[in-house]
Structures are given as structure tokens and as C-alpha cells.
Amino acid sequence: MECSEIRDHISSLWEGEITPSEAKPIRDHLSACSECQREFETFDKIMKWLLSAEEVEVPAEFLRGTLKKMNERKRSFPEAIKTRWRGLFFPLVWRVPVKAVAMVGVVFLVIYLTKIMPVEPPPLMKEAWEKSPAHGGKQKENHGLVLKEKDKERESSNLPPEVPRVSAPEMEKREGAPVSIPQKTDVTAAAGEAEALLSKDIEKREIPAPEPKAVGKTSGAEERSSLILKPLKEIPLRFLNSKEAVSQIEEMVERFGGKMVKTEDKGLLVLLPMPSLPTFERELAGLGSSMKVDPVDTNKYTAREWAAAPGAKDEKVDEKKKKSVRVTTDREESVIVRIVFLQE
Amino acid sequence: METSPGLRKEVIEACKAGDQNAFTEIVLRYQKKVFNIAYRMLGNTEEAKDLAQEVFISVFESIKELREEAKFNAWLTQITLNHCRNRWKYLKRRYFFNSDSLNDPVETEEGKMAKTLQDPSGNPENHYERKMIQQLIQGGLLKLEEGQRELIVLRDLQGFSYEEMAEILGVPEGTIKSKLHRARMNLKGILDRFVH
Numbered sequence: 001m002e003c004s005e006i007r008d009h010i011s012s013l014w015e016g017e018i019t020p021s022e023a024k025p026i027r028d029h030l031s032a033c034s035e036c037q038r039e040f041e042t043f044d045k046i047m048k049w050l051l052s053a054e055e056v057e058v059p060a061e062f063l064r065g066t067l068k069k070m071n072e073r074k075r076s077f078p079e080a081i082k083t084r085w086r087g088l089f090f091p092l093v094w095r096v097p098v099k100a101v102a103m104v105g106v107v108f109l110v111i112y113l114t115k116i117m118p119v120e121p122p123p124l125m126k127e128a129w130e131k132s133p134a135h136g137g138k139q140k141e142n143h144g145l146v147l148k149e150k151d152k153e154r155e156s157s158n159l160p161p162e163v164p165r166v167s168a169p170e171m172e173k174r175e176g177a178p179v180s181i182p183q184k185t186d187v188t189a190a191a192g193e194a195e196a197l198l199s200k201d202i203e204k205r206e207i208p209a210p211e212p213k214a215v216g217k218t219s220g221a222e223e224r225s226s227l228i229l230k231p232l233k234e235i236p237l238r239f240l241n242s243k244e245a246v247s248q249i250e251e252m253v254e255r256f257g258g259k260m261v262k263t264e265d266k267g268l269l270v271l272l273p274m275p276s277l278p279t280f281e282r283e284l285a286g287l288g289s290s291m292k293v294d295p296v297d298t299n300k301y302t303a304r305e306w307a308a309a310p311g312a313k314d315e316k317v318d319e320k321k322k323k324s325v326r327v328t329t330d331r332e333e334s335v336i337v338r339i340v341f342l343q344e
Numbered sequence: 345m346e347t348s349p350g351l352r353k354e355v356i357e358a359c360k361a362g363d364q365n366a367f368t369e370i371v372l373r374y375q376k377k378v379f380n381i382a383y384r385m386l387g388n389t390e391e392a393k394d395l396a397q398e399v400f401i402s403v404f405e406s407i408k409e410l411r412e413e414a415k416f417n418a419w420l421t422q423i424t425l426n427h428c429r430n431r432w433k434y435l436k437r438r439y440f441f442n443s444d445s446l447n448d449p450v451e452t453e454e455g456k457m458a459k460t461l462q463d464p465s466g467n468p469e470n471h472y473e474r475k476m477i478q479q480l481i482q483g484g485l486l487k488l489e490e491g492q493r494e495l496i497v498l499r500d501l502q503g504f505s506y507e508e509m510a511e512i513l514g515v516p517e518g519t520i521k522s523k524l525h526r527a528r529m530n531l532k533g534i535l536d537r538f539v540h
Contacts, residue, residue: 011525050500066397
């Protein structure tokens with residue numbers, strides 16, 4: 001056996017843990033190798049020193065000191081119990097996951113609640129903003145948008161939809177019934193119905209005073225209508241008797257659900273629903289001495305420019321009609337038609 | 345693992361119930377063992393005393409967690425070793441073991457004397473030699489790595505069996521034997537110059 005192998009077995013040999021057959025070659029080597037023998041002897045001596053080591057006596061008053069320390073610990077023992085019990089029932093191993101789960105739960109709850117209740121500005125805030133002076137100047141321009149907004153509110157609040165603004169002739173056309181002459185009250189009644197469905201703030205909203213030279217009972221409406229009105233059309237009309245022509249045109253305009261806007265020296269300005277315009281033109285062609293309808297001249301005037309034209313009459317209309325016109329012009333496409341008199 | 349002779353199961357049960365007399369009996373029965381393990385591991389009497397007292401307080405506080413009363417001895421030894429490891433780290437950080445006690449002269453009634461062994465046989469026949477051997481052993485142990493020191497203290501100084509050591513340390517017996525052999529050879533290498 002090699003010396004390194006012998007040294008690995010010295011401890012086992014000394015303790016007697018190896019069998020005699022295993023011990024023999026080791027002892028034979030030890031007897032032959034002085035170096036290994038010396039190693040074994042040194043090992044043996046140190047092991048004997050270890051076994052002869054006496055136990056050190058316990059210092060005096062050891063028990064007393066222990067009991068004293070324990071009593072001092074007992075004074076703060078309730079805290080230790082709390083800590084221990086807290087650890088038993090809610091050990092650190094549980095605390096971290098529980099906190100993490102609680103945080104995740106809160107996040108999900110917030111997401112769930114925000115999805116159920118979409119954030120909208122409170123109505124009072126909205127009303128205050130709309131009534132504010134800063135907002136007043138834009139009321140005209142935004143009225144149409146506000147009304148559209150109201151539609152959205154109605155949709156979100158599940159209110160019944162407003163009556164669609166369709167002219168009487170158009171409605172009857174859709175239903176297949178013959179065109180009948182609508183009464184003037186029909187338009188107003190429909191407008192009144194729509195008006196009833198609007199919120200009060202629209203009713204209370206005041207239309208700012210028109211400019212000094214601004215014209216027309218529907219000046220505000222016209223400006224508002226300009227948002228959605230088609231370009232102005234001009235239809236020349238030849239006739240013999242102007243008075244008769246005017247009265248006939250007025251009757252026609254009312255029949256088609258339109259409105260007389262202005263009466264001029266050389267013509268008429270009427271407001272007509274867009275869908276009824278072609279029919280109106282055909283019927284207008286039947287009036288007068290000759291049928292000549294000039295091609296449409298769009299965008300010649302905007303309603304605003306017309307309203308600002310000198311010599312335009314300023315007619316007063318009651319608040320209700322204003323509203324009705326406002327509703328009409330803003331609910332459907334309308335066109336202002338200028339009928340130019342070409343007297344023969 | 346058998347219950348230490350004389351320690352009745354009722355004593356442990358009473359201690360679990362908070363009986364201070366039972367606790368006192370446990371301290372008296374195991375104080376020398378605990379103190380000596382602590383002393384051999386730390387090499388200082390005062391530190392060993394404080395540590396041993398902390399061990400018994402820990403025993404009193406956690407004895408309710410002991411499920412098998414028959415394994416009280418092993419359980420107590422585990423607590424002792426745990427405290428020793430913690431205290432060793434604490435003291436080492438504070439350079440408590442910087443001095444080389446192996447080269448320190450032996451303190452006797454005649455004064456300090458250098459360590460020399462006149463008797464080559466190694467038999468400690470006189471007080472001086474016995475004291476010197478004690479000091480050499482303790483110095484050699486403190487030079488060992490902590491884990492090797494535990495093995496020698498448990499096996500060669502306290503007399504634990506390989507089976508008990510395997511249970512206390514939580515490693516197989518074969519591992520205990522091979523590590524113990526290496527620890528002894530290292531200790532031999534440390535103390536070799538004092539033997540010859």
C-alpha cells in the first residue's frame with residue numbers, strides 16, 4: 001500500500017472500525033515505513049489528549065443568572081408571544097403573497113369599476129361651463145354641436161329618441177301616401193315636440209342680439225344653419241304680375257314645408273328642405289309666363305352674407321318660432337333659395 | 345436516540361406547561377454539557393456562559409415545538425450549535441479571535457511559562473502539563489474550520505455516536521466519518537510541532 005492510502009486509514013485504524021483483514025496490510029506498512037509510523041504515533045497522541053480533556057466546570061451562579069435572564073425576558077414576553085403567534089398564524093411566508101394578492105385585487109377592482117362607469121363630466125359642471133361668459137360667445141357656433149351632444153346624452157341615458165326631423169312631404173313620400181299640403185301648424189307642432197324633448201338649458205339659452213345691420217328673425221338660425229346648409233341656390237322666375245307671383249310662391253313654400261325668409265324688391269328668399277327642392281323647382285317652373293330655370297349657382301351667397309346685406313329687412317319672430325326654425329334647420333339639411341324676379 | 349438517563353418525560357411535559365421547577369431541573373441536568381460545547385466552540389468562559397444561558401432560555405420558549413420527548417438531547421444540542429454558529433460569526437466580525445492562543449505562554453501559579461512538553465509520551469502527569477494540554481487542545485480547535493470543530497467537539501469531547509451526530513447535523517454517517525477523519529488530521533497538523 002502507498003503511504004497516502006495508509007494516512008487515509010489512520011483514523012479508522014485508530015478507532016478500530018476496519019476489519020482485521022483490512023487492518024493487516026496497514027499494520028504491515030506501518031512496521032515497514034518509519035514515516036507513516038511517526039504519523040500514526042502523532043495521531044494517537046493527539047487523540048489521547050482529546051480524550052483526556054476535562055470538562056470545564058460551569059461558572060458559579062449559572063442557574064441563578066439563567067433564571068434572572070428568563071424573568072427579565074418574561075416582562076417583555078407578551079411581545080414575544082405576539083410575535084410568535086403572529087408568525088405562527090401569519091408567517092412571513094404567507095404575508096408577502098397575501099399582500100401581493102391584495103394589491104392585484106385592488107388593481108383589478110379599479111379597472112372593473114372604471115369600465116362599468118365610464119367617466120363623464122357631471123351635468124352641473126357642464127351647465128356652468130355652457131353658461132359662462134367665456135362660453136357664451138361660442139354659443140351660436142356650438143349650438144348645433146350641443147344639440148348633437150344632447151343626442152349622445154339621450155342615447156347614454158336611454159331616453160327615447162327624438163322624433164327625426166323629416167318634413168311632412170318627405171314622410172308621406174316614404175310611406176307612399178300622396179303629397180298633401182302640410183298645414184303651417186304641422187311644422188310648428190313637430191318642432192314643438194322636438195323642443196319638448198330638449199333639455200331646459202337649451203330653452204333658457206339666449207341668442208345673442210344680432211348685429212345692428214343683421215337681419216331676419218332667423219338670423220341666428222341662419223348662422224347656425226350655415227353649419228349644415230347646402231350652398232345657396234338662385235332660381236330666376238319670369239312673370240307678368242309680381243304680386244300674384246309672390247302669393248303663389250308663398251303658398252308653394254308653405255306647402256313644401258319651407259319658410260319665407262325675406263321679401264325683396266327683386267326677389268324672394270325662401271328656406272326650403274333640401275329633399276323637397278327638386279319638386280319645388282319643377283312646380284316653380286310652372287308658374288310665370290315662361291319656364292326658364294337657370295342652372296344652379298351654388299355658393300353665390302352664404303346665409304351670413306345674405307343676412308348682412310344692406311336693405312335686408314329685420315323681422316321679429318316670437319321665441320317659439322325661432323326655436324322651431326332652429327330645430328328645423330339644425331335637424332335636416334335645408335337650403336336657402338333665392339327666387340329672382342325677371343318681370344316681362 | 346434515547347432520552348438522557350434520569351430525564352423523565354413528565355419533566356419535559358411540565359416544562360411545556362411553564363413549570364419553572366421543571367425548567368430548573370432541565371438546566372441543572374444539561375448545563376455542563378451545554379456550557380462545555382459552548383466553551384469548546386468559542387474558547388472563552390464568559391462568552392460560553394452567556395451563550396449557554398441563552399440556549400436554556402430558548403429551550404424554555406420553544407419547548408412546546410418539541411414533538412418527540414425522546415429526542416430532547418439531540419434537540420438541545422442542535423439549539424446549542426445554532427447559537428454557537430451565530431455567536432462565532434458575531435465575534436469573528438469583531439476580531440475576537442485575533443490572538444494566537446497556541447503561542448501564548450501557559451499561566452501557572454509560578455507565572456507564565458512557555459509551552460513545552462518535557463514528557464514525550466504525552467501523559468499529563470502534572471498540573472502544568474495538564475493545563476498546557478488543555479490550552480493546546482483549545483487553541484488547536486479554534487484554528488480549525490467551524491464545521492470540523494463541531495465534529496471533534498461532538499465525537500471526541502462529548503462522546504456522541506455517529507448515529508447521533510448524523511441526526512444532529514443532518515448528514516449521513518459515512519459523511520460524518522470522512523469529515524471527522526479530515527478534521528482530526530488537520531488538528532494533528534496544527535499540534536504536530538508541540539508533540540515532538
